[in-house]
Amino acid sequence: xxxPSKHLxxxxxxxxxxxxxxxxxxxxxxxxxxxxxxxxxxxxxxxSATPLKFDQFILALDLLFLMGAVQLDEGLLRxxxx
Amino acid sequence: xxxxxxxxxxxxxxxxxxxxxxxxIAQKEQGATSKQTRNRAGKTSLIEIVHFLTGADAGKDSPxxxxxxxxxxxxxxxxxxxxxxxxxxxxxxxxKLQVSGSGxxxxxxxxxxxxxxxxxxxxxxxxxxxxxxxxxxxxxxSLFAYFVxxxxxxxxxxxEKQATMQQVGxxxxxxxxxxxxxWKIASDWQQVRDREKTLAELKxxxxxxxxxxxxxxxxxxxxxxxVAEARLxxxxxxxxxxxxxxxxxxLETEADEITRDLxxxxxxxxxxxxxxxxxEIALHVEAPPSLADxxxxxxxxxxxxxxxxxxxxxxxxxxxxxVIRNRRDYLSGELSSAKQRLESREQQKAKLDQRRSEIMVIxxxxxxxxxxxxxxxxxxxxxxxxxxLRQRFEAAEQLEGAQNELEIERNRxxxxxxxxxxxxxxxxxDAILAFEETSGRLYESAGSMQVDTTPNGPVFGIQMQGSRxxxxxxxxxxxxxxxxxRLCAKRAIGPxxxxxxxxxxxxxxxxxxxSALKAGAETAEELGFQYIVTLNEDDAFKETxxxxxxxxxxxxxxxxxxxxxxxxxxxRF
Amino acid sequence: MNLQQAFYEHKFEIAxxxxxxxxxxxxxxxxxxxxxxxxxxxxxxxxxxxxxxxDGFLRSERRLxxxxxxxxxxxxxxxxxxxxxFEGARIHWGVYFDEWVFVHNGTDGLPPHVQKLILELxxxxxxIKLETWGLEELRLVFxxxxxxxxxxxxxxxxxxEARARLGFRDIxxxxxxxxxxxxxxxxxxxxxxxxKIKANALSESVAALLKAGMAxxxxxxxxxxxxxxxxxxxxxxxxxxxxxESLRGRFSPNEIFAELQVWVGGDDQGxxxxxxxxxxxxxxxxESCDIFEEARGDES
Numbered sequence: 001x002x003x004p005s006k007h008l009x010x011x012x013x014x015x016x017x018x019x020x021x022x023x024x025x026x027x028x029x030x031x032x033x034x035x036x037x038x039x040x041x042x043x044x045x046x047x048s049a050t051p052l053k054f055d056q057f058i059l060a061l062d063l064l065f066l067m068g069a070v071q072l073d074e075g076l077l078r079x080x081x082x
Numbered sequence: 083x084x085x086x087x088x089x090x091x092x093x094x095x096x097x098x099x100x101x102x103x104x105x106x107i108a109q110k111e112q113g114a115t116s117k118q119t120r121n122r123a124g125k126t127s128l129i130e131i132v133h134f135l136t137g138a139d140a141g142k143d144s145p146x147x148x149x150x151x152x153x154x155x156x157x158x159x160x161x162x163x164x165x166x167x168x169x170x171x172x173x174x175x176x177x178k179l180q181v182s183g184s185g186x187x188x189x190x191x192x193x194x195x196x197x198x199x200x201x202x203x204x205x206x207x208x209x210x211x212x213x214x215x216x217x218x219x220x221x222x223x224s225l226f227a228y229f230v231x232x233x234x235x236x237x238x239x240x241x242e243k244q245a246t247m248q249q250v251g252x253x254x255x256x257x258x259x260x261x262x263x264x265w266k267i268a269s270d271w272q273q274v275r276d277r278e279k280t281l282a283e284l285k286x287x288x289x290x291x292x293x294x295x296x297x298x299x300x301x302x303x304x305x306x307x308x309v310a311e312a313r314l315x316x317x318x319x320x321x322x323x324x325x326x327x328x329x330x331x332x333l334e335t336e337a338d339e340i341t342r343d344l345x346x347x348x349x350x351x352x353x354x355x356x357x358x359x360x361x362e363i364a365l366h367v368e369a370p371p372s373l374a375d376x377x378x379x380x381x382x383x384x385x386x387x388x389x390x391x392x393x394x395x396x397x398x399x400x401x402x403x404x405v406i407r408n409r410r411d412y413l414s415g416e417l418s419s420a421k422q423r424l425e426s427r428e429q430q431k432a433k434l435d436q437r438r439s440e441i442m443v444i445x446x447x448x449x450x451x452x453x454x455x456x457x458x459x460x461x462x463x464x465x466x467x468x469x470x471l472r473q474r475f476e477a478a479e480q481l482e483g484a485q486n487e488l489e490i491e492r493n494r495x496x497x498x499x500x501x502x503x504x505x506x507x508x509x510x511x512d513a514i515l516a517f518e519e520t521s522g523r524l525y526e527s528a529g530s531m532q533v534d535t536t537p538n539g540p541v542f543g544i545q546m547q548g549s550r551x552x553x554x555x556x557x558x559x560x561x562x563x564x565x566x567x568r569l570c571a572k573r574a575i576g577p578x579x580x581x582x583x584x585x586x587x588x589x590x591x592x593x594x595x596x597s598a599l600k601a602g603a604e605t606a607e608e609l610g611f612q613y614i615v616t617l618n619e620d621d622a623f624k625e626t627x628x629x630x631x632x633x634x635x636x637x638x639x640x641x642x643x644x645x646x647x648x649x650x651x652x653x654r655f
Numbered sequence: 656m657n658l659q660q661a662f663y664e665h666k667f668e669i670a671x672x673x674x675x676x677x678x679x680x681x682x683x684x685x686x687x688x689x690x691x692x693x694x695x696x697x698x699x700x701x702x703x704x705x706x707x708x709x710d711g712f713l714r715s716e717r718r719l720x721x722x723x724x725x726x727x728x729x730x731x732x733x734x735x736x737x738x739x740x741f742e743g744a745r746i747h748w749g750v751y752f753d754e755w756v757f758v759h760n761g762t763d764g765l766p767p768h769v770q771k772l773i774l775e776l777x778x779x780x781x782x783i784k785l786e787t788w789g790l791e792e793l794r795l796v797f798x799x800x801x802x803x804x805x806x807x808x809x810x811x812x813x814x815x816e817a818r819a820r821l822g823f824r825d826i827x828x829x830x831x832x833x834x835x836x837x838x839x840x841x842x843x844x845x846x847x848x849x850x851k852i853k854a855n856a857l858s859e860s861v862a863a864l865l866k867a868g869m870a871x872x873x874x875x876x877x878x879x880x881x882x883x884x885x886x887x888x889x890x891x892x893x894x895x896x897x898x899x900e901s902l903r904g905r906f907s908p909n910e911i912f913a914e915l916q917v918w919v920g921g922d923d924q925g926x927x928x929x930x931x932x933x934x935x936x937x938x939x940x941x942e943s944c945d946i947f948e949e950a951r952g953d954e955s
Contacts, residue, residue, distance in 0.1 A: 003391055004398040006844055006943045007888025009880050010370045015391065019379045050880045069383035079383050356819035360870045397844040404846035405942045411849055412866050 017060035028078035083612035093652025103603035109642040124650025125616035137199035146173030150655035163205035241562035303475040330450035520564040523601035553590040571609040579612035592624035600630040661863030662812035679724030708743030719752040813931035825932035854950035868938025
């Protein structure tokens, strides 16, 4: 789930989804705003046969929390600064 | 005049005639009233003998063919063309008769009836036997019958006809001749009638015969014929340009098979095209987007990814590539053979397509033998149709044309007749006056004669004031006959005698009879002809008239039906 | 060899392999009945005369068949048995046949001593021709069967037409049959070496079936990538691996393939689309090397 495998494509690996989330957090945003942006981008990208699903998005967020890459601050998601 | 009538029959009462009026009396048995009884006396037989000896047909029913009379010959001595002539004829040799007289070479010569009639026609009426009139010409027999009217033919019905069955043309010609008018007009008229009759028969035949359908109107037929001929022309030109191809059917079949093959090829192609699409998808490597920024993105978030995690991305990509490699190993053969199949099918299709279009060109420009035969048959049928229409059209045109022609002819004849009547007004007047003259002598006027021109030729009518009793009709006939005698005397033609059967006086008032006999006797004396009358005894002496004694004219021989031998022949048969 | 032929030949091979003892006689009679109809007379309807050394008779060709299907062919047993069968047939049925056929279920031909005996018998009996029939001879008979007969025997086969119609629904039905297992621990991901079909000594017909499946494998791939549960592909893979392990070593690779077909597709005779969906799923996991052996590196 976290990493791609023979039968799990790179697009659907949580680590890959996490990259997308991080790239959208140039500034802090609400969870919903990030989901909206990612989701819209996925729908606009014609080549992508696998639109992102919400549960995967949540799982990827969880992963980012666990790794300590993001934090929730007064309802806003923000990258952790190193 | 008739001198004598005799026979080889021993019981026959030979009759001798005098000039002027001759009355043959027939006594009637008391109580016997039927005509037949009186006829047994042989009054009518006298008339028959005269006709028999002037060339009348002696058919099977003729009394002269009966067993009693067939071997007997009858004779008559009379004046013919200023000669005394005897003629004898027998029922057993009915086609020949014997004539003797200074006018005929030798004493006795046997001539045929036809020759006798011709001779009579020439000397009595001045008819030219050799005269070749188109249509009707007056004949001796037809003319003579007016002078010796026969009850047996219904000659006492109307003055202008000497027989009930006499055709219009016949009496018109006869009377125009006797009145000295242009009888050829009446003859031409009869020709028109004959043609009309033929036309009517033709139309009737056309309705049921020759062409199996009513001829129809020429205008309709012209349209039909035009259409039929156009169709025939089209078919003929089709046949003319028809190219028979013996293998036509085989080619047709081949074209059908090619069509089926092409369809099958197209279906097979559909399957292979789908297969090729599948294979191309299966062999397509979609390189996942490079994730060079994976590490750096996480690094920015202060996360250092373990090496295994980063490597895993490469491993998965490489794995997918190896899968595709393997597939390519197995499936590229499938792909190329599918493409090859497609290719070779396309070539086959092109070949077949070309062959088919070649065949189609041939099939369009040629036809099968059976089509040709069918076409031939059609041409034959169309020809027959057109021909029958043509015939019907011509017939219809002829009919319509002929009808118009005949219309015109009738009008022309009417004009001719009017002109003739106006040119020969004097003769007409003579005839009318001659009738009046006799009518005026009668106890009661019989009316006056009229001759009119109608679209159907000359019509001889009697205008009559008052009643139209049978008696009056008979007196009209009497006047008419007297008129004829007068006209003939004037022109020096005719037999020189007139015979009236007692039937003429049937139902006529006695006073009328006696005045008629008186007028007849006086006219005969005035004009010098012989007037022979057969009379019933009770009719003869009923009345008297001043200045005329019937008995003076009665023949010594009287006939009676009271006894077996009382009649003219002296026997009953 | 087209898809349909490959499918049926594979079925035939498996049926041949599984028929042992009496079952082989049934198999033989069924095959001959389909191939020759009324011309072939099985011995059984011939009344209760027991086995009179006649396991079938082909009237038009005056051929008598003797079926022999021991689990293994021991020389000491086979030789006397063959001799006895032939002599019996000659005595009982001699008038009827000119040809005597020894039918056996050996996959690799007959042992030399048996062949020698057949030749001897033929030499000793002039006028009688002797033949031996094994898998390949019977395969030729099998190829006479009409499509109707094949469908009666083995059900529908996948076809090229079905290939064009195959969709997710067909794949989904197949996947739902396969019991899912828990998401396995992370599996190593290695490239698949070339030559896997050859390495597993799969028959020509099985190879053809796999290739047909491979052409549709992308459909399985796409199905997984769109399915709401991203782990389905891995979990099914785990089921395949477990099943394969249970079969491995007990059966020949061709038989394993047949077993997996039944396990995936069910025993009932499905539609051509269903049969093809089964092949697509099998080919997918064959390609990813979750089932069957990898080729050794040196074979690439």
